[in-house]
Amino acid sequence: MHETIQKTTMVIEDPLAHLPVSSIGEFRKGSTIYGPESPPSSLYVVLAGKVKICRAAHDGQQVVLDVYQTDEFFGESSLVGGGANEMAVSLENARVMSWSATEIREIVLKRPDLGYALLQLAVQRSLEFGNRIESFSLDNIERRLIAALLHFASKLGTSSDDGGREMIAFTHELLSQYVGTSREIVTHYMNYFRRKGCLNYSRKSIVVFEDALRNLVALELSSKAA
Numbered sequence: 001m002h003e004t005i006q007k008t009t010m011v012i013e014d015p016l017a018h019l020p021v022s023s024i025g026e027f028r029k030g031s032t033i034y035g036p037e038s039p040p041s042s043l044y045v046v047l048a049g050k051v052k053i054c055r056a057a058h059d060g061q062q063v064v065l066d067v068y069q070t071d072e073f074f075g076e077s078s079l080v081g082g083g084a085n086e087m088a089v090s091l092e093n094a095r096v097m098s099w100s101a102t103e104i105r106e107i108v109l110k111r112p113d114l115g116y117a118l119l120q121l122a123v124q125r126s127l128e129f130g131n132r133i134e135s136f137s138l139d140n141i142e143r144r145l146i147a148a149l150l151h152f153a154s155k156l157g158t159s160s161d162d163g164g165r166e167m168i169a170f171t172h173e174l175l176s177q178y179v180g181t182s183r184e185i186v187t188h189y190m191n192y193f194r195r196k197g198c199l200n201y202s203r204k205s206i207v208v209f210e211d212a213l214r215n216l217v218a219l220e221l222s223s224k225a226a
Contacts, residue, residue, distance in 0.1 A: 012124070013117035015073060016045060019107065022099050027090040039082030040075040042098040049094030050156070050168060054177065056085045064178040065129075067091065067170075069156055073121060079104060091168065136180060142220070144179045145189050146213050149199065153208035164199070164207040 024047065027033055034040045036056060044051075046068050053065045053074050068074050077083035078101045099107070108115040135144055157165030172186040179186065193199045198212040 012120055013113060015114060015117040015121060016071060018111045018114035018117060019045075019099060022097050022103070024095055024097050027094045027096070029090055029093050031090050031094075033088040033090065033094075033096065034075065035087040036085055039084060040078040040086065040088070041082060042075055042078055042100050043073060043104055044075040044088070044096045044098045045073050046070050047095040047097055049090055049092040051094055051096070052089045052091050052174070054087050054089070055083070056087065062087075062177045063180070064174060067152065067156065076118070076122060076125075079118070141179060141181050141185060142189055143217055144181075145175065145186060146193075146217055148175060148178050149193075149206075149208050150210055150213060153206075153210060157208060160207050162207065164209045166205050166207045169201060169203055169205050 025033075027049075033044070033051065048070060050067055050069045051074060052067050054062045055065065057063055074088055075098070077086055104114075104118075108118075135147060139147070152170065153165035153167055157167035160166040172190060173183045175190075176183045176186040190199070190201065193213065193216070194201065196212065196216060198209050198216055200207040
């Protein structure tokens with residue numbers, strides 16, 4: 001007799017559903033929301049615009065952790081005292097709402113579901129960062145850049161008339177900080193991907209053709225296996 005194993009679908013709670021309206025801050029493009037000299041003391045949610053989260057390495061280089069947009073949270077390190085080298089920078093004119101770590105604790109005591117929602121958020125991001133660490137160990141720069149473009153296209157992009165996903169025009173410098181390489185190498189691969197018909201880019205936007213990028217990875221892997 002075979003036992004039937006039932007898979008349950010986990011419901012991801014939205015922390016915003018359990019949070020009251022709070023103070024709103026406005027930041028112009030390129031502004032630092034918090035940084036090493038003023039570590040995060042609040043949990044933030046993006047109301048408009050996009051915010052880059054990065055860390056400053058010992059050699060002065062930046063490592064981009066991710067980019068967050070409307071209804072996404074950042075600054076969760078404030079709940080454990082703040083990240084010493086963490087920075088949040090607005091990539092566009094941005095509006096954010098914030099709650100201090102003390103306020104979050106008080107709200108959680110009254111609304112335990114918020115605590116569970118924040119736990120899910122932390123675990124979800126931990127899994128995502130774990131996948132990136134695995135990619136740094138196993139994948140070459142080309143595949144890491146393809147993964148980055150697919151990630152940002154899926155998360156930040158909208159459908160374009162030519163069948164691609166159009167998103168904000170990230171600089172090659174930002175992509176290099178996310179992938180862990182130099183700007184020159186990112187520029188080399190971006191030109192290569194464009195010649196292969198996998199993307200188009202300008203100063204205004206990047207259009208990613210997801211299937212074409214995935215096929216490029218599949219062809220590379222099959223050629224190595226042959």
